[in-house]
Amino acid sequence: MEEPVQGASPAMVHAVEEISEFTAIANALCINIGTLSPEWIFSMKAAAVRANELNKPWVLDPVGVGASRFRTERCLELIALRPAVIRGNASEIMAVVGATIAPTKGVDNSTDALEAAKDLAKKAQCIVAVSGAVDLVTDGKRVLGVSNGVSLMQRITATGCAVTALIAAFVSINPGRPLESAAYALALFGLSGEIGYERSSGPASLRMNMLDALHALDEGAVLSRIRIAQI
Ligand SMILES: Nc1ncnc2c1ncn2[C@@H]1O[C@H](COP(=O)(O)OP(=O)(O)OP(=O)(O)O)[C@@H](O)[C@H]1O
Ligand SMILES: Cc1ncsc1CCO
Ligand SMILES: [Mg+2]
Numbered sequence: 001m002e003e004p005v006q007g008a009s010p011a012m013v014h015a016v017e018e019i020s021e022f023t024a025i026a027n028a029l030c031i032n033i034g035t036l037s038p039e040w041i042f043s044m045k046a047a048a049v050r051a052n053e054l055n056k057p058w059v060l061d062p063v064g065v066g067a068s069r070f071r072t073e074r075c076l077e078l079i080a081l082r083p084a085v086i087r088g089n090a091s092e093i094m095a096v097v098g099a100t101i102a103p104t105k106g107v108d109n110s111t112d113a114l115e116a117a118k119d120l121a122k123k124a125q126c127i128v129a130v131s132g133a134v135d136l137v138t139d140g141k142r143v144l145g146v147s148n149g150v151s152l153m154q155r156i157t158a159t160g161c162a163v164t165a166l167i168a169a170f171v172s173i174n175p176g177r178p179l180e181s182a183a184y185a186l187a188l189f190g191l192s193g194e195i196g197y198e199r200s201s202g203p204a205s206l207r208m209n210m211l212d213a214l215h216a217l218d219e220g221a222v223l224s225r226i227r228i229a230q231i
Contacts, residue, residue, distance in 0.1 A: 008169035016043045023050040028172030029058035030165045031083070033065070033075060034158075041074045048081040057084035057171045057178065061164035066095025076100060079124050084171055084178045086120065087129040087164040093117050114143065114231075127178045129167065131160055135186040136231070137179060144183040147227040148190025153210070155203040163189045187226040188217060195221070 010030075013022045016039075023029060029051045031044045051058040060083040065075040076099060079086065088096070090113040097116040100123060114136050117128040122140035129137045135146040153159045163186060170185040171178050195217075196210030 008166075008172070010165060013047075014040050014043050016046055019043055019046045020050055023047050023056065024054060026051075026056065026172075028056060028168040028175075030061065030168035031058060031078060032061040032063060032161055032164065033071065033078070034061070034063035034161060036071055036074060041077075044078060045081065048078060048083070052082065057168070057175045059083055059085045059087065059164055059168040059171060061161055062086060062088045062092050062096055063161065065092050066099070072096075072099050079126075082124070083126050084175070085127040085129060085167055085182050086124065087131065087160070087167055087182065089131050089160060093120060093128060093130045096120055114138070118143070127182055129182045129186060131163065131186065135183075135190070137183045137186065139179050142179060143231040144179065145229050145231045146183050146186045146190060147229070148187045148194060148225070150190075150193045150197045150206075152197060152200075152203060152206055153190075153193045156207045159189075159193075183228050184226070187228050188222065189214070191221065191225050192217060194225070 011022060013019065029047055031048060048058055060078055062075045065072055065088070072095065075096065079096070093113055094116050097120050113130045117130050117136055117138050118140050121128040121138050127137060127139055129135060133151065137144045137146065166189055167182045167185040170181040174181045192210045192214035193206070195213035196206055199209045200206040
C-alpha cells in the first residue's frame with residue numbers, strides 16, 4: 001500500500017523541565033486531564049501559558065470533570081487560560097457549565113448540552129465541541145452538527161481522548177478557523193469509525209479497523225461521506 005504523506009506526530013510530555021522547549025516545537029497543544037495529579041496540573045498550566053505566549057492554539061479535554069472537586073477546580077483554572085477548543089462528552093460539558101454558570105440541572109440530552117455548550121463558548125470565548133450521536137460544535141452563535149460515527153465507538157475507552165488530539169492536529173493547520181477545524185476532525189474520525197465498523201465484530205476489532213480506515217481515508221470518501229450541517 002502506498003504510504004500517504006505523514007500527518008501529525010504526537011509527543012506525551014509531563015515533566016515541567018521539558019514544557020518550554022516542547023511547546024516551542026509543537027504546532028498545537030492538547031491538554032487532557034484524564035490522569036490528573038498535582039505535579040501534572042502544574043505542567044499543564046505551564047504548557048498552556050507557554051502556548052499562549054507563542055500564539056499557538058491549544059485544546060482541552062476535560063476528562064471526568066465534575067467527578068471530584070479537585071478535578072473541577074483545576075479544569076476551571078485551565079479554561080481561564082483560554083483554550084481554542086474544549087471537547088467533552090455531554091455530561092462533561094454540562095458539569096463545566098454547572099460549575100461556572102448555573103447550578104447543574106441534572107439533564108443529559110443533546111438540546112440541553114447544546115445550550116450548555118453555547119453558554120460555555122460565550123463565557124470562555126472559545127469553541128466548544130460536545131461529542132455524541134451528533135457532535136455539536138459551537139462558538140456560542142454558530143452551531144455545526146456532525147453526524148458521522150457509530151455508537152460502538154463509545155465502547156472503546158479513550159476514543160474521546162483520541163478525537164480531541166485529532167482536533168488539536170486539525171486546529172494547528174487552520175488556527176484561524178477552530179470551529180470548522182474541530183467539526184472536520186470529528187467528521188473524519190466518525191467516518192473512520194463507520195468504515196472500520198463494516199469490517200468489525202466488536203470494540204477490539206473496531207479499534208484496529210478504524211485506525212486502518214483513518215490511515216486510508218481518501219478525498220473521495222471524505223467529500224462524499226462526511227455529514228456536517230449548520231444547526
Ligand atoms: N451514539 C453515538 N453514535 C455515533 N458516534 C458516537 C456516539 N457517541 C459517541 N460517538 C463518537 O465517539 C467518539 C468519542 O465520543 P465520546 O462522547 O464517547 O467521548 P468520551 O466520552 O470523551 O470518550 P472517552 O472518555 O472514552 O475518551 C466521538 O468521535 C463521537 O462522535
Ligand atoms: C479511562 C481513563 N481514565 C483516565 S483518562 C481515561 C481515558 C478515557 O477518558
Ligand atoms: Mg473523554
